[in-house]
Amino acid sequence: MDMKRDYFEDIQLFRTNTVLVATVVFLAVLAIVPFFAGAYTLYVLNLIAIHSIVAIGLNILVGYTGQISLGHAGFFAIGAYSCVLLMVKAGVPFIFALPAAGFISAVFGFVLGLPSLRLEGPYLAIATLGFGMAVTQVISHSDFTGGHMGIKAPPMSVGPFVADTGAAQYAVIVTITVILAIAAVNLVKSRVGRAFVAIRDSEVAAEAMGINLPYYKTLAFAVSAFYTGIAGALMAFALEHVSAGSFNLILSITFLAMVIVGGLASVMGSILGAALLTYLQLKLLVIQEAPGIGPFLLEVSKRFLTPEGIPNIQSIVIGAIMIAIVIFEPLGMHGIYLRTKRYWRTWPF
Protein backbone atom coordinates (compact mmCIF):
# COMPACT_ATOMS: atom_id res chain seq x y z
CA MET A 1 0.00 0.00 0.00
CA ASP A 2 1.27 3.42 -0.86
CA MET A 3 1.56 5.27 2.43
CA LYS A 4 2.58 8.57 0.92
CA ARG A 5 -0.05 11.13 1.53
CA ASP A 6 -0.48 14.81 0.96
CA TYR A 7 -0.73 16.60 4.28
CA PHE A 8 -2.37 19.62 2.73
CA GLU A 9 -5.57 17.60 2.92
CA ASP A 10 -5.43 17.85 6.70
CA ILE A 11 -5.14 21.58 6.83
CA GLN A 12 -7.00 22.95 3.85
CA LEU A 13 -10.03 25.12 4.42
CA PHE A 14 -12.49 22.67 2.89
CA ARG A 15 -11.53 19.22 4.02
CA THR A 16 -14.31 17.48 2.14
CA ASN A 17 -16.40 18.28 -0.87
CA THR A 18 -19.47 18.36 1.35
CA VAL A 19 -17.97 21.20 3.36
CA LEU A 20 -17.02 22.99 0.15
CA VAL A 21 -20.51 22.65 -1.32
CA ALA A 22 -22.17 23.68 1.93
CA THR A 23 -19.95 26.75 2.15
CA VAL A 24 -20.61 27.75 -1.44
CA VAL A 25 -24.36 27.37 -0.97
CA PHE A 26 -24.23 29.36 2.26
CA LEU A 27 -22.24 32.17 0.61
CA ALA A 28 -24.63 32.16 -2.36
CA VAL A 29 -27.59 32.55 0.01
CA LEU A 30 -25.81 35.41 1.76
CA ALA A 31 -25.25 37.03 -1.64
CA ILE A 32 -28.85 36.93 -2.82
CA VAL A 33 -30.49 37.83 0.50
CA PRO A 34 -30.41 41.63 -0.08
CA PHE A 35 -32.50 41.20 -3.22
CA PHE A 36 -35.36 39.71 -1.22
CA ALA A 37 -35.05 40.87 2.36
CA GLY A 38 -36.68 43.97 3.75
CA ALA A 39 -34.86 46.78 5.55
CA TYR A 40 -35.44 45.34 9.01
CA THR A 41 -34.22 41.87 8.09
CA LEU A 42 -31.05 43.36 6.62
CA TYR A 43 -30.54 45.38 9.77
CA VAL A 44 -30.86 42.22 11.87
CA LEU A 45 -28.45 40.35 9.60
CA ASN A 46 -25.98 43.22 9.87
CA LEU A 47 -26.12 43.02 13.65
CA ILE A 48 -25.65 39.25 13.52
CA ALA A 49 -22.63 39.63 11.24
CA ILE A 50 -21.06 42.28 13.48
CA HIS A 51 -21.66 40.24 16.61
CA SER A 52 -20.22 37.20 14.85
CA ILE A 53 -16.96 39.08 14.35
CA VAL A 54 -16.85 39.95 18.06
CA ALA A 55 -17.70 36.40 19.09
CA ILE A 56 -14.99 34.95 16.84
CA GLY A 57 -12.45 37.40 18.25
CA LEU A 58 -13.48 36.79 21.83
CA ASN A 59 -13.48 33.04 21.26
CA ILE A 60 -9.85 33.20 20.12
CA LEU A 61 -9.07 34.65 23.55
CA VAL A 62 -11.49 32.71 25.75
CA GLY A 63 -12.12 29.45 23.92
CA TYR A 64 -8.75 28.87 22.31
CA THR A 65 -6.28 30.57 24.65
CA GLY A 66 -8.22 30.05 27.87
CA GLN A 67 -8.06 33.66 29.07
CA ILE A 68 -11.07 35.64 30.20
CA SER A 69 -12.28 39.12 29.34
CA LEU A 70 -15.15 41.12 30.76
CA GLY A 71 -13.98 44.23 28.95
CA HIS A 72 -14.62 43.57 25.28
CA ALA A 73 -17.20 46.33 25.10
CA GLY A 74 -14.16 48.58 25.61
CA PHE A 75 -12.49 47.31 22.43
CA PHE A 76 -15.82 47.56 20.62
CA ALA A 77 -15.98 51.23 21.67
CA ILE A 78 -12.36 51.92 20.78
CA GLY A 79 -12.89 50.47 17.30
CA ALA A 80 -16.09 52.42 16.75
CA TYR A 81 -14.71 55.76 17.90
CA SER A 82 -11.29 55.33 16.22
CA CYS A 83 -12.86 54.63 12.87
CA VAL A 84 -15.43 57.40 12.99
CA LEU A 85 -13.01 59.98 14.40
CA LEU A 86 -10.37 59.13 11.82
CA MET A 87 -12.94 59.69 9.07
CA VAL A 88 -14.69 62.74 10.52
CA LYS A 89 -11.76 64.61 12.08
CA ALA A 90 -8.85 63.49 9.94
CA GLY A 91 -10.59 62.81 6.65
CA VAL A 92 -9.17 59.30 6.37
CA PRO A 93 -11.08 57.19 3.82
CA PHE A 94 -13.14 54.30 5.18
CA ILE A 95 -10.99 51.55 3.67
CA PHE A 96 -7.97 52.81 5.64
CA ALA A 97 -9.84 53.94 8.73
CA LEU A 98 -11.40 50.52 9.27
CA PRO A 99 -8.18 48.48 9.49
CA ALA A 100 -6.59 51.34 11.43
CA ALA A 101 -9.40 51.09 13.96
CA GLY A 102 -8.72 47.37 14.24
CA PHE A 103 -5.02 47.96 14.83
CA ILE A 104 -5.62 50.74 17.36
CA SER A 105 -7.89 48.37 19.23
CA ALA A 106 -5.24 45.65 18.93
CA VAL A 107 -2.67 47.92 20.56
CA PHE A 108 -5.03 48.43 23.49
CA GLY A 109 -5.55 44.66 23.52
CA PHE A 110 -1.82 44.11 23.71
CA VAL A 111 -1.56 46.51 26.64
CA LEU A 112 -4.50 44.92 28.42
CA GLY A 113 -2.90 41.55 27.75
CA LEU A 114 0.12 42.47 29.87
CA PRO A 115 -1.68 41.95 33.20
CA SER A 116 -2.77 38.53 31.90
CA LEU A 117 0.84 37.45 32.33
CA ARG A 118 0.45 37.82 36.08
CA LEU A 119 -3.27 37.45 36.65
CA GLU A 120 -5.46 34.44 36.25
CA GLY A 121 -9.14 33.59 36.23
CA PRO A 122 -11.19 35.86 38.48
CA TYR A 123 -8.36 38.39 38.89
CA LEU A 124 -8.01 38.80 35.16
CA ALA A 125 -11.78 39.10 34.89
CA ILE A 126 -11.71 42.05 37.28
CA ALA A 127 -8.78 43.71 35.51
CA THR A 128 -10.54 43.50 32.13
CA LEU A 129 -13.79 44.63 33.70
CA GLY A 130 -12.02 47.73 34.97
CA PHE A 131 -10.62 48.37 31.52
CA GLY A 132 -14.05 48.20 29.89
CA MET A 133 -15.57 50.60 32.37
CA ALA A 134 -12.63 53.01 32.15
CA VAL A 135 -12.97 53.23 28.36
CA THR A 136 -16.64 54.16 28.58
CA GLN A 137 -15.90 56.74 31.28
CA VAL A 138 -13.14 58.41 29.30
CA ILE A 139 -15.13 58.50 26.09
CA SER A 140 -18.31 59.87 27.64
CA HIS A 141 -16.46 62.72 29.36
CA SER A 142 -14.31 63.91 26.50
CA ASP A 143 -15.38 66.67 24.14
CA PHE A 144 -13.19 65.21 21.44
CA THR A 145 -15.41 62.13 21.32
CA GLY A 146 -18.64 64.13 21.49
CA GLY A 147 -19.27 63.43 25.16
CA HIS A 148 -22.57 61.81 26.08
CA MET A 149 -24.11 62.86 22.79
CA GLY A 150 -21.69 60.80 20.76
CA ILE A 151 -20.92 61.40 17.09
CA LYS A 152 -22.79 60.81 13.87
CA ALA A 153 -21.07 58.28 11.62
CA PRO A 154 -20.64 59.08 7.92
CA PRO A 155 -21.61 56.30 5.47
CA MET A 156 -19.04 53.64 4.62
CA SER A 157 -17.52 54.12 1.20
CA VAL A 158 -15.14 52.13 -0.92
CA GLY A 159 -13.89 54.31 -3.77
CA PRO A 160 -16.92 55.64 -5.63
CA PHE A 161 -19.22 53.08 -3.94
CA VAL A 162 -21.09 54.66 -1.02
CA ALA A 163 -22.91 52.29 1.31
CA ASP A 164 -25.87 54.50 2.10
CA THR A 165 -28.62 51.89 1.87
CA GLY A 166 -29.31 48.90 4.08
CA ALA A 167 -28.40 46.51 1.25
CA ALA A 168 -25.12 48.29 0.56
CA GLN A 169 -24.21 48.26 4.25
CA TYR A 170 -25.06 44.58 4.30
CA ALA A 171 -22.73 43.96 1.35
CA VAL A 172 -19.78 45.65 3.07
CA ILE A 173 -20.40 44.21 6.52
CA VAL A 174 -21.03 40.63 5.40
CA THR A 175 -18.02 40.65 3.08
CA ILE A 176 -15.76 41.74 5.91
CA THR A 177 -17.33 39.16 8.24
CA VAL A 178 -16.70 36.34 5.76
CA ILE A 179 -13.08 37.42 5.28
CA LEU A 180 -12.46 37.61 9.03
CA ALA A 181 -14.17 34.28 9.67
CA ILE A 182 -11.99 32.55 7.07
CA ALA A 183 -8.89 34.21 8.49
CA ALA A 184 -9.82 32.91 11.95
CA VAL A 185 -10.41 29.37 10.69
CA ASN A 186 -6.96 29.45 9.13
CA LEU A 187 -5.29 31.02 12.12
CA VAL A 188 -6.56 28.52 14.65
CA LYS A 189 -5.29 25.66 12.51
CA SER A 190 -1.87 27.22 12.12
CA ARG A 191 1.18 27.19 14.37
CA VAL A 192 -0.13 30.28 16.14
CA GLY A 193 -3.55 28.79 16.89
CA ARG A 194 -1.94 25.61 18.16
CA ALA A 195 0.22 27.65 20.51
CA PHE A 196 -2.94 29.37 21.83
CA VAL A 197 -4.63 26.05 22.57
CA ALA A 198 -1.44 24.68 24.08
CA ILE A 199 -1.41 27.56 26.57
CA ARG A 200 -5.02 26.82 27.43
CA ASP A 201 -4.40 23.10 27.98
CA SER A 202 -1.13 23.29 29.92
CA GLU A 203 1.05 26.34 30.43
CA VAL A 204 3.84 24.17 31.83
CA ALA A 205 3.91 21.95 28.75
CA ALA A 206 3.51 24.91 26.40
CA GLU A 207 6.62 26.53 27.83
CA ALA A 208 8.48 23.23 27.61
CA MET A 209 7.71 23.30 23.86
CA GLY A 210 9.47 26.64 23.59
CA ILE A 211 6.27 28.65 23.35
CA ASN A 212 6.96 32.20 24.49
CA LEU A 213 4.12 32.53 26.97
CA PRO A 214 4.11 36.33 27.40
CA TYR A 215 4.22 36.83 23.64
CA TYR A 216 1.38 34.46 22.76
CA LYS A 217 -0.87 35.55 25.63
CA THR A 218 -0.61 39.20 24.69
CA LEU A 219 -0.92 38.26 21.02
CA ALA A 220 -4.20 36.50 21.76
CA PHE A 221 -5.47 39.65 23.43
CA ALA A 222 -4.33 41.75 20.49
CA VAL A 223 -5.94 39.51 17.86
CA SER A 224 -9.13 39.35 19.87
CA ALA A 225 -9.17 43.14 20.26
CA PHE A 226 -8.51 43.58 16.53
CA TYR A 227 -11.61 41.59 15.63
CA THR A 228 -13.71 43.38 18.24
CA GLY A 229 -12.42 46.77 17.13
CA ILE A 230 -13.35 46.10 13.50
CA ALA A 231 -16.79 44.95 14.64
CA GLY A 232 -17.23 48.07 16.75
CA ALA A 233 -16.41 50.25 13.75
CA LEU A 234 -18.93 48.41 11.59
CA MET A 235 -21.53 48.82 14.33
CA ALA A 236 -21.03 52.59 14.22
CA PHE A 237 -21.98 52.52 10.53
CA ALA A 238 -24.87 50.12 10.99
CA LEU A 239 -26.36 52.44 13.61
CA GLU A 240 -25.05 55.55 11.80
CA HIS A 241 -24.05 56.90 15.18
CA VAL A 242 -21.73 56.15 18.12
CA SER A 243 -22.33 56.98 21.74
CA ALA A 244 -20.54 55.79 24.84
CA GLY A 245 -23.64 54.69 26.73
CA SER A 246 -24.13 51.49 24.73
CA PHE A 247 -20.66 50.11 25.47
CA ASN A 248 -21.39 48.88 28.96
CA LEU A 249 -20.71 45.83 31.09
CA ILE A 250 -23.92 44.16 29.94
CA LEU A 251 -22.57 44.29 26.39
CA SER A 252 -19.28 42.67 27.46
CA ILE A 253 -21.20 39.92 29.20
CA THR A 254 -23.49 39.44 26.20
CA PHE A 255 -20.40 38.93 24.01
CA LEU A 256 -19.13 36.32 26.44
CA ALA A 257 -22.55 34.65 26.45
CA MET A 258 -22.47 34.42 22.64
CA VAL A 259 -19.17 32.56 22.84
CA ILE A 260 -20.30 30.16 25.54
CA VAL A 261 -23.73 29.50 24.05
CA GLY A 262 -22.17 29.05 20.61
CA GLY A 263 -19.40 26.78 21.78
CA LEU A 264 -15.91 27.46 23.09
CA ALA A 265 -13.04 27.04 20.65
CA SER A 266 -15.22 26.94 17.55
CA VAL A 267 -15.43 29.60 14.85
CA MET A 268 -18.71 28.25 13.58
CA GLY A 269 -20.04 28.08 17.13
CA SER A 270 -19.16 31.75 17.57
CA ILE A 271 -21.29 32.64 14.56
CA LEU A 272 -24.18 30.46 15.72
CA GLY A 273 -24.02 31.91 19.23
CA ALA A 274 -23.93 35.47 17.91
CA ALA A 275 -26.88 34.76 15.62
CA LEU A 276 -28.97 33.11 18.31
CA LEU A 277 -28.41 35.72 21.02
CA THR A 278 -28.80 38.67 18.65
CA TYR A 279 -32.04 37.24 17.31
CA LEU A 280 -33.34 36.38 20.79
CA GLN A 281 -32.57 39.82 22.15
CA LEU A 282 -34.48 41.48 19.34
CA LYS A 283 -37.39 39.05 19.63
CA LEU A 284 -37.60 39.44 23.38
CA LEU A 285 -38.01 43.18 22.97
CA VAL A 286 -41.50 42.34 21.82
CA ILE A 287 -42.09 39.32 24.00
CA GLN A 288 -45.54 40.55 25.02
CA GLU A 289 -46.62 39.90 21.44
CA ALA A 290 -45.59 36.26 21.58
CA PRO A 291 -48.60 34.00 20.96
CA GLY A 292 -49.98 32.40 24.12
CA ILE A 293 -47.29 33.12 26.67
CA GLY A 294 -46.83 36.82 25.81
CA PRO A 295 -49.77 38.22 27.81
CA PHE A 296 -49.00 35.78 30.61
CA LEU A 297 -45.37 36.91 30.88
CA LEU A 298 -46.48 40.52 30.76
CA GLU A 299 -48.87 39.81 33.61
CA VAL A 300 -46.20 38.04 35.68
CA SER A 301 -43.83 40.86 35.01
CA LYS A 302 -46.33 43.52 36.04
CA ARG A 303 -47.37 41.72 39.17
CA PHE A 304 -44.05 40.53 40.56
CA LEU A 305 -41.41 42.76 39.00
CA THR A 306 -40.98 46.50 38.52
CA PRO A 307 -43.82 48.58 37.08
CA GLU A 308 -42.20 48.72 33.63
CA GLY A 309 -41.97 44.97 33.72
CA ILE A 310 -40.91 44.09 30.25
CA PRO A 311 -37.11 44.66 30.43
CA ASN A 312 -36.95 42.44 33.49
CA ILE A 313 -38.84 39.57 32.00
CA GLN A 314 -36.63 39.81 28.89
CA SER A 315 -33.49 39.40 30.96
CA ILE A 316 -35.01 36.52 32.86
CA VAL A 317 -36.09 34.66 29.72
CA ILE A 318 -32.74 35.17 27.99
CA GLY A 319 -30.93 34.07 31.14
CA ALA A 320 -33.08 30.95 31.36
CA ILE A 321 -32.37 30.05 27.74
CA MET A 322 -28.64 30.47 28.29
CA ILE A 323 -28.68 28.33 31.42
CA ALA A 324 -30.67 25.65 29.59
CA ILE A 325 -28.19 25.54 26.72
CA VAL A 326 -25.17 25.35 28.98
CA ILE A 327 -26.75 22.61 31.11
CA PHE A 328 -28.05 20.45 28.29
CA GLU A 329 -25.26 21.06 25.79
CA PRO A 330 -22.03 22.12 27.49
CA LEU A 331 -20.32 22.30 24.10
CA GLY A 332 -22.87 24.92 23.07
CA MET A 333 -24.45 25.06 19.65
CA HIS A 334 -21.24 23.71 18.18
CA GLY A 335 -21.92 20.54 20.18
CA ILE A 336 -25.41 20.32 18.73
CA TYR A 337 -23.90 20.67 15.28
CA LEU A 338 -21.39 17.89 15.95
CA ARG A 339 -24.13 15.58 17.12
CA THR A 340 -26.29 16.34 14.11
CA LYS A 341 -23.37 15.69 11.81
CA ARG A 342 -22.73 12.34 13.43
CA TYR A 343 -26.42 11.53 13.09
CA TRP A 344 -26.47 12.30 9.38
CA ARG A 345 -23.29 10.41 8.74
CA THR A 346 -24.88 7.20 9.93
CA TRP A 347 -28.32 8.02 8.52
CA PRO A 348 -30.56 6.17 7.75
CA PHE A 349 -29.39 3.43 10.09
Next chain:
Amino acid sequence: MAFLSIQDLSISFGGLTALTHISIDVRQGLILSIIGPNGAGKTTVFNCITGIYRPNQGSITFQGKELVGKKPYQVASMGIARTFQNIELFSHMTTMDNLLLGRHIHMKTNVFTGATFLTRRSPAAREEREHRERVERIIEFLEIESARDIPVLALPYGTRKLVELGRALAMEPTLLLLDEPSAGMNQEEKRDMMFWIRDIRDDFKVTIIMVEHDMNLVMDISDEIVALNFGVKLAQGAPNAVQKNPEVLEAYLGQQ
Protein backbone atom coordinates in the same frame (compact mmCIF):
# COMPACT_ATOMS: atom_id res chain seq x y z
CA MET B 1 34.13 20.94 28.73
CA ALA B 2 31.12 18.92 29.68
CA PHE B 3 28.04 18.97 27.48
CA LEU B 4 25.92 19.82 30.49
CA SER B 5 27.58 20.89 33.69
CA ILE B 6 25.76 21.36 36.97
CA GLN B 7 27.92 23.10 39.56
CA ASP B 8 27.20 23.39 43.26
CA LEU B 9 23.43 23.50 42.80
CA SER B 10 21.29 24.17 45.88
CA ILE B 11 17.60 24.89 46.21
CA SER B 12 15.20 24.93 49.10
CA PHE B 13 11.46 25.35 49.47
CA GLY B 14 10.63 27.16 52.67
CA GLY B 15 12.50 25.22 55.30
CA LEU B 16 12.97 22.14 53.15
CA THR B 17 16.28 21.75 51.36
CA ALA B 18 15.57 19.83 48.19
CA LEU B 19 19.10 19.89 46.71
CA THR B 20 22.37 20.55 48.53
CA HIS B 21 25.56 21.42 46.63
CA ILE B 22 24.89 19.10 43.72
CA SER B 23 27.46 18.90 40.94
CA ILE B 24 26.95 16.66 37.93
CA ASP B 25 28.83 16.60 34.63
CA VAL B 26 27.10 15.02 31.67
CA ARG B 27 29.11 13.95 28.63
CA GLN B 28 27.62 14.20 25.16
CA GLY B 29 26.05 11.12 23.63
CA LEU B 30 25.59 9.21 26.88
CA ILE B 31 22.58 7.92 28.71
CA LEU B 32 22.86 9.12 32.30
CA SER B 33 20.38 7.90 34.87
CA ILE B 34 19.52 9.66 38.10
CA ILE B 35 18.34 7.29 40.79
CA GLY B 36 17.26 7.80 44.36
CA PRO B 37 14.36 7.17 46.72
CA ASN B 38 11.12 9.18 46.63
CA GLY B 39 11.70 12.82 47.44
CA ALA B 40 15.45 12.58 46.78
CA GLY B 41 15.31 15.63 44.50
CA LYS B 42 15.49 13.98 41.06
CA THR B 43 12.61 15.88 39.49
CA THR B 44 13.89 19.05 41.12
CA VAL B 45 17.15 18.68 39.17
CA PHE B 46 15.11 18.58 35.93
CA ASN B 47 13.06 21.58 37.00
CA CYS B 48 16.22 23.55 37.68
CA ILE B 49 17.72 22.65 34.31
CA THR B 50 14.55 23.57 32.41
CA GLY B 51 14.05 26.89 34.21
CA ILE B 52 10.88 25.94 36.06
CA TYR B 53 12.71 26.40 39.38
CA ARG B 54 15.34 29.00 40.03
CA PRO B 55 18.09 27.55 42.24
CA ASN B 56 19.24 29.50 45.29
CA GLN B 57 22.81 28.82 44.41
CA GLY B 58 24.97 27.24 41.74
CA SER B 59 25.18 27.26 37.98
CA ILE B 60 24.07 25.05 35.12
CA THR B 61 25.90 25.42 31.83
CA PHE B 62 24.73 23.78 28.63
CA GLN B 63 27.22 23.81 25.75
CA GLY B 64 28.97 26.63 27.55
CA LYS B 65 25.83 28.74 28.09
CA GLU B 66 24.37 29.50 31.49
CA LEU B 67 20.84 28.16 31.99
CA VAL B 68 20.11 29.58 35.43
CA GLY B 69 17.87 32.62 35.03
CA LYS B 70 16.52 31.51 31.66
CA LYS B 71 12.78 31.03 31.17
CA PRO B 72 11.52 27.52 30.36
CA TYR B 73 10.69 28.47 26.76
CA GLN B 74 14.19 29.86 26.29
CA VAL B 75 15.74 26.66 27.61
CA ALA B 76 13.52 24.65 25.26
CA SER B 77 14.61 26.64 22.24
CA MET B 78 18.25 25.93 23.13
CA GLY B 79 17.61 22.27 22.34
CA ILE B 80 16.56 20.79 25.67
CA ALA B 81 13.37 18.73 25.66
CA ARG B 82 11.75 16.87 28.51
CA THR B 83 8.93 14.63 29.56
CA PHE B 84 7.13 14.96 32.87
CA GLN B 85 6.68 12.50 35.70
CA ASN B 86 2.92 13.09 35.67
CA ILE B 87 2.50 13.45 31.88
CA GLU B 88 1.86 17.01 30.74
CA LEU B 89 0.13 16.69 27.40
CA PHE B 90 -2.29 19.01 25.65
CA SER B 91 -5.14 16.76 26.52
CA HIS B 92 -7.82 18.13 24.18
CA MET B 93 -5.56 17.90 21.18
CA THR B 94 -4.86 14.90 19.01
CA THR B 95 -1.58 13.03 19.05
CA MET B 96 -0.72 14.72 15.76
CA ASP B 97 -1.29 18.20 17.16
CA ASN B 98 0.66 17.41 20.31
CA LEU B 99 3.63 16.34 18.24
CA LEU B 100 3.24 19.35 15.96
CA LEU B 101 3.63 21.53 19.03
CA GLY B 102 6.98 19.88 19.45
CA ARG B 103 7.82 21.44 16.07
CA HIS B 104 6.88 24.92 17.29
CA ILE B 105 10.44 26.19 17.69
CA HIS B 106 11.35 24.97 14.21
CA MET B 107 8.43 26.68 12.48
CA LYS B 108 8.04 30.31 11.48
CA THR B 109 4.37 30.90 10.70
CA ASN B 110 3.18 34.09 12.37
CA VAL B 111 -0.25 35.57 12.92
CA PHE B 112 -0.36 37.14 9.44
CA THR B 113 0.84 34.19 7.38
CA GLY B 114 -1.21 31.89 9.60
CA ALA B 115 -4.44 33.79 8.98
CA THR B 116 -4.01 33.72 5.23
CA PHE B 117 -3.01 30.21 4.32
CA LEU B 118 -5.57 29.30 1.73
CA THR B 119 -3.60 27.77 -1.06
CA ARG B 120 -1.32 24.82 -1.23
CA ARG B 121 1.65 27.05 -2.01
CA SER B 122 1.29 29.67 0.69
CA PRO B 123 4.32 29.69 3.00
CA ALA B 124 2.32 28.63 6.05
CA ALA B 125 0.71 25.71 4.24
CA ARG B 126 4.02 24.57 2.83
CA GLU B 127 5.66 24.73 6.23
CA GLU B 128 2.75 22.92 7.83
CA ARG B 129 2.98 20.08 5.31
CA GLU B 130 6.70 19.71 5.75
CA HIS B 131 6.46 19.47 9.52
CA ARG B 132 3.49 17.10 9.42
CA GLU B 133 5.67 14.75 7.40
CA ARG B 134 8.42 14.86 10.02
CA VAL B 135 5.91 14.23 12.78
CA GLU B 136 4.52 11.31 10.84
CA ARG B 137 7.97 9.70 10.88
CA ILE B 138 8.11 9.96 14.67
CA ILE B 139 4.61 8.47 14.90
CA GLU B 140 5.83 5.54 12.82
CA PHE B 141 9.00 5.18 14.88
CA LEU B 142 7.01 4.91 18.12
CA GLU B 143 4.31 2.79 16.45
CA ILE B 144 1.45 5.02 17.59
CA GLU B 145 -0.26 5.33 14.19
CA SER B 146 -3.56 4.21 15.64
CA ALA B 147 -3.50 7.14 18.08
CA ARG B 148 -2.67 9.68 15.40
CA ASP B 149 -6.02 11.50 15.20
CA ILE B 150 -7.35 10.72 18.66
CA PRO B 151 -7.43 13.36 21.42
CA VAL B 152 -4.85 12.23 23.99
CA LEU B 153 -7.53 12.48 26.66
CA ALA B 154 -9.00 9.31 25.18
CA LEU B 155 -5.74 7.34 25.02
CA PRO B 156 -4.59 4.70 27.51
CA TYR B 157 -1.83 5.65 29.94
CA GLY B 158 0.97 3.77 28.19
CA THR B 159 0.18 5.38 24.84
CA ARG B 160 0.12 8.83 26.44
CA LYS B 161 3.61 8.24 27.75
CA LEU B 162 4.71 7.46 24.20
CA VAL B 163 2.97 10.53 22.82
CA GLU B 164 4.81 12.67 25.34
CA LEU B 165 8.09 11.03 24.36
CA GLY B 166 7.24 11.62 20.69
CA ARG B 167 6.47 15.25 21.35
CA ALA B 168 9.86 15.71 23.00
CA LEU B 169 11.53 13.99 20.05
CA ALA B 170 9.70 16.24 17.61
CA MET B 171 11.63 19.12 19.13
CA GLU B 172 14.82 17.52 17.77
CA PRO B 173 16.60 18.22 21.03
CA THR B 174 20.28 17.65 21.67
CA LEU B 175 19.53 16.96 25.33
CA LEU B 176 16.52 14.92 26.36
CA LEU B 177 15.30 14.71 29.95
CA LEU B 178 13.03 11.76 30.72
CA ASP B 179 11.28 11.74 34.09
CA GLU B 180 10.33 8.13 34.87
CA PRO B 181 9.63 7.05 31.28
CA SER B 182 8.56 3.54 32.22
CA ALA B 183 6.46 4.34 35.28
CA GLY B 184 3.09 2.62 35.23
CA MET B 185 3.97 0.39 32.30
CA ASN B 186 3.79 -3.40 32.18
CA GLN B 187 6.88 -5.56 31.59
CA GLU B 188 6.44 -5.71 27.85
CA GLU B 189 5.94 -1.97 27.51
CA LYS B 190 8.98 -1.40 29.70
CA ARG B 191 11.11 -3.53 27.44
CA ASP B 192 9.91 -1.63 24.37
CA MET B 193 10.66 1.63 26.12
CA MET B 194 14.18 0.44 26.87
CA PHE B 195 14.85 -0.29 23.20
CA TRP B 196 13.37 3.01 22.13
CA ILE B 197 15.50 5.01 24.52
CA ARG B 198 18.59 3.31 23.21
CA ASP B 199 17.47 3.82 19.61
CA ILE B 200 16.76 7.46 20.30
CA ARG B 201 20.25 7.99 21.60
CA ASP B 202 21.78 6.22 18.60
CA ASP B 203 19.51 7.37 15.76
CA PHE B 204 18.65 10.89 16.87
CA LYS B 205 22.10 11.61 18.33
CA VAL B 206 20.62 12.81 21.58
CA THR B 207 22.17 12.92 25.02
CA ILE B 208 19.71 11.53 27.54
CA ILE B 209 19.29 12.13 31.24
CA MET B 210 16.74 9.78 32.70
CA VAL B 211 15.11 9.55 36.12
CA GLU B 212 13.96 5.98 36.64
CA HIS B 213 12.96 3.70 39.48
CA ASP B 214 13.09 0.40 37.56
CA MET B 215 16.61 -0.82 38.38
CA ASN B 216 16.67 -3.48 35.67
CA LEU B 217 16.03 -0.86 33.04
CA VAL B 218 18.53 1.54 34.59
CA MET B 219 21.31 -1.06 34.83
CA ASP B 220 20.64 -2.20 31.30
CA ILE B 221 20.78 1.00 29.33
CA SER B 222 22.67 3.57 31.41
CA ASP B 223 26.23 4.52 30.57
CA GLU B 224 26.46 6.33 33.86
CA ILE B 225 24.42 6.62 37.02
CA VAL B 226 24.05 9.40 39.57
CA ALA B 227 22.57 8.47 42.94
CA LEU B 228 20.79 11.08 45.04
CA ASN B 229 19.42 10.87 48.56
CA PHE B 230 17.77 13.70 50.49
CA GLY B 231 19.10 16.22 48.00
CA VAL B 232 22.69 15.04 48.35
CA LYS B 233 24.69 13.35 45.61
CA LEU B 234 25.94 10.01 46.89
CA ALA B 235 27.80 8.74 43.85
CA GLN B 236 28.34 9.09 40.12
CA GLY B 237 29.91 6.49 37.88
CA ALA B 238 29.46 3.33 35.83
CA PRO B 239 26.35 1.29 36.69
CA ASN B 240 28.26 -1.53 38.34
CA ALA B 241 30.37 0.78 40.44
CA VAL B 242 27.38 2.80 41.66
CA GLN B 243 25.42 -0.33 42.33
CA LYS B 244 28.17 -1.58 44.63
CA ASN B 245 28.71 1.74 46.39
CA PRO B 246 28.00 1.10 50.07
CA GLU B 247 26.31 4.45 50.63
CA VAL B 248 24.00 3.83 47.71
CA LEU B 249 23.20 0.35 48.90
CA GLU B 250 22.45 1.72 52.29
CA ALA B 251 20.30 4.59 51.11
CA TYR B 252 18.53 3.18 48.14
CA LEU B 253 19.04 -0.40 47.12
CA GLY B 254 19.15 -1.52 50.73
CA GLN B 255 15.61 -0.33 51.24
CA GLN B 256 14.11 -2.65 48.68
